[in-house]
Amino acid sequence: MASKEKACMNCKTLYFGDKCPACGETPSTETFKGRIHIFDSKKSEMAENMEINKEGEFAIKTK
Secondary structure, eight states: OOOOOEEETTTOBEESSSSOTTTOOOOEESOEEEEEEESOTTTOHHHHHTTOOSOEEEEEEEO
């Protein structure tokens, strides 16, 4: 059985598995709205607004 994609409640990183690969935290949710892929966090206005300082795929809003 395939696992569902989750969003980390701490850093909003999207991932599959038991633990967030970005921050190592375990609180997660399968309920999130929207996704954004950050290619260059230093030049991205969205990354700055969401306080994201690394590249990757993130949930816009977690519940």
